[in-house]
Amino acid sequence: MTSPSPETTGLTGPFFFQRRFLPMWVAFVLGAFTDNMLKQALLIGLTFQALITLPGIADGASIVPVAGALFPLAMLVFSPIAGQVADKYETRKLFRLTKFVEFLLMVLAAAGFLMLGTPLAPVAGPVLVLALFLMGVQSAFFSPVRISAMPKYLTSQELIRANAFCNGGLYTSILLGLLLGGMLIIMDGGPLIVSIVLAIAALAGWLAIRATPEASPDDPGLTIEYNPLRLIQRQIGYVSREPPVIRPLIGIGLFFFISTAVTIAVPVYADETLNADGSVATAIMGLFAIGALIGAVISALLSRGRSGLGFATSAMTVASVASVALYIASALFEHDGDRLNAMEFLSRPDGWLLAGLFMICSAAMGVFTVPLQAAVQRRARPQHRARIMASGNMLNALTAGIGSLSVLFVTGTAMTPHAAFLGIAALQATITLYMVFRRRSVPEGLYDEVLDDHEQTPPVTLETAPLLDAEPDKIQPPRV
Structure with a gap:
C-alpha cells in the first residue's frame, strides 16, 4: 500500500500550518469572535443605548449580569452530555456538525439585530438573548471535541505551544469581537453591519473546520447517559479518579x-466610576484582551520544554498586586459632569494608568492559565479525556456564572463598581498563597515538570506508522 504523501496528510512543516491544527484553530478563533461580538453588541445595546429592550425590564443595566450568565449556564447544563458525545463519535464529524449549528445560530442572531428599528423591535431582545443562550449550548458541544482532539494530533511539547496559540487567537478574537460589537452596534446602520459580520464569520468557521483530518473516537462503545443526576455523579467520578x-x-x-x-x-x-460612555467600556475590554494575548505569548516563551506551572504562581502574584492598584487608581479617578469617550479617557494620564493596570492584570492571568490547560490535556487518560474536559467545562461554566452573578453585589447595592477589583485581588492573593504552599509540599521537580517526549505521545509524522490509517486523512488516537 502506498504511503500517504505529505501534501495529502498535511503533516509536514511547523504544526501550526498543518491540517492537524490550523483548521481547528481558525474555526475556534472565529467562533470566539462571533460569541464575543454577539455578547458585546447585546450588552452595550442594553446598557448604554436603550437600543435593545426586554419585556417587563425598564433598566437594561440591571439585567446585564443575568444576560451575561446565560452563556455559562448553557455550558454548565449541557457539558456532561457533550463530553460523552465527544468520546463516542468521530472527531471530524462532530467538528463539522457543531460549526454548522453555529452558523445557523448566527443567522438567528442576525435576524434579531435586523428587527431593531422595525415594528418587530420588541421581539429583537428576546431573540438575541435566546441566540446567546443557544451559542452557549453550541460551545458546550464544540469545546470538549476541540480540547480532546488536540492530544490526538499533537505531542506533549506541542500541546503547550498549541494552547498558547489557541489562547493568543482566543484573546485576539475577543478583542476584535468586543471592539466591533461595541462600536458597530451604536453606529447608524450598525445592527445590519453586525448581522452581516456575524453570519460571514460563522460561515468561514464552518468552511475551515471541513479541512480537519479524521480522528477516531476514544470510546466508540460508550452508552450515552442522559439522566442529569447520574451524569453529574459520573463526571465527578471521572475527575476524582484522575487526581x-x-x-x-x-x-x-x-x-x-x-x-x-x-x-x-x-x-x-x-x-x-469613570462617568464614561460605551466606547470606554469597549476600549477597556479590548485592552484587557490585548493583555491576555501578551500573557499567552509570554507563557509560550517561558515554557519551552517545561510545564510552566512554576511561572503560574508568580503570575498570580503580579495579578493580585495589579488588581489592588487598579482599585486604588479607580478610587482616585476624577471626572467632571461630562461623559468621557474613549479618546478623552486615553488622553488623560490617569486613563493611561488604568489602561496599563488592566493590561498587566490580564497578561498575568494569561501566563497563569496556559500551563494549567496543557497540564489537564497531558495528564488525562485518553479513554476519558473528553469527559474530563467536559467536567472542566462544567466547572468553568459554574464559576463563570457565579462570577457574572457576583456583579449583582455591585449593581444591587450601594457599593462602588471598582470595589469589585478589591474582591478579585483578595481571591487572587488566596490562590497565590495556596500555590506557594502547594509548591513547598511536593518533591522538587514535580510541580514544574520537565517534559520528555520520549515518555510522551509520539509526534504525528509520516514515519510514525501506528498513528496513520490507510486513508490519507485519517489519524488514529496516539497510544500513551
Missing part, C-alpha cells in the same frame, strides 16, 4: 470566575 487533573481544573475555573466578573463589571464600572 493530577483536579488542581489545574480548579485553577482554570477560578480564572473563568475572575475574567467573567471583570467582563460583566466593566460596562457598569465605565458608566458609574
Whole structure:
C-alpha cells in the first residue's frame, strides 16, 4: 500500500500550518469572535443605548449580569452530555456538525439585530438573548471535541505551544469581537453591519473546520447517559479518579470566575466610576484582551520544554498586586459632569494608568492559565479525556456564572463598581498563597515538570506508522 504523501496528510512543516491544527484553530478563533461580538453588541445595546429592550425590564443595566450568565449556564447544563458525545463519535464529524449549528445560530442572531428599528423591535431582545443562550449550548458541544482532539494530533511539547496559540487567537478574537460589537452596534446602520459580520464569520468557521483530518473516537462503545443526576455523579467520578487533573481544573475555573466578573463589571464600572460612555467600556475590554494575548505569548516563551506551572504562581502574584492598584487608581479617578469617550479617557494620564493596570492584570492571568490547560490535556487518560474536559467545562461554566452573578453585589447595592477589583485581588492573593504552599509540599521537580517526549505521545509524522490509517486523512488516537 502506498504511503500517504505529505501534501495529502498535511503533516509536514511547523504544526501550526498543518491540517492537524490550523483548521481547528481558525474555526475556534472565529467562533470566539462571533460569541464575543454577539455578547458585546447585546450588552452595550442594553446598557448604554436603550437600543435593545426586554419585556417587563425598564433598566437594561440591571439585567446585564443575568444576560451575561446565560452563556455559562448553557455550558454548565449541557457539558456532561457533550463530553460523552465527544468520546463516542468521530472527531471530524462532530467538528463539522457543531460549526454548522453555529452558523445557523448566527443567522438567528442576525435576524434579531435586523428587527431593531422595525415594528418587530420588541421581539429583537428576546431573540438575541435566546441566540446567546443557544451559542452557549453550541460551545458546550464544540469545546470538549476541540480540547480532546488536540492530544490526538499533537505531542506533549506541542500541546503547550498549541494552547498558547489557541489562547493568543482566543484573546485576539475577543478583542476584535468586543471592539466591533461595541462600536458597530451604536453606529447608524450598525445592527445590519453586525448581522452581516456575524453570519460571514460563522460561515468561514464552518468552511475551515471541513479541512480537519479524521480522528477516531476514544470510546466508540460508550452508552450515552442522559439522566442529569447520574451524569453529574459520573463526571465527578471521572475527575476524582484522575487526581493530577483536579488542581489545574480548579485553577482554570477560578480564572473563568475572575475574567467573567471583570467582563460583566466593566460596562457598569465605565458608566458609574469613570462617568464614561460605551466606547470606554469597549476600549477597556479590548485592552484587557490585548493583555491576555501578551500573557499567552509570554507563557509560550517561558515554557519551552517545561510545564510552566512554576511561572503560574508568580503570575498570580503580579495579578493580585495589579488588581489592588487598579482599585486604588479607580478610587482616585476624577471626572467632571461630562461623559468621557474613549479618546478623552486615553488622553488623560490617569486613563493611561488604568489602561496599563488592566493590561498587566490580564497578561498575568494569561501566563497563569496556559500551563494549567496543557497540564489537564497531558495528564488525562485518553479513554476519558473528553469527559474530563467536559467536567472542566462544567466547572468553568459554574464559576463563570457565579462570577457574572457576583456583579449583582455591585449593581444591587450601594457599593462602588471598582470595589469589585478589591474582591478579585483578595481571591487572587488566596490562590497565590495556596500555590506557594502547594509548591513547598511536593518533591522538587514535580510541580514544574520537565517534559520528555520520549515518555510522551509520539509526534504525528509520516514515519510514525501506528498513528496513520490507510486513508490519507485519517489519524488514529496516539497510544500513551
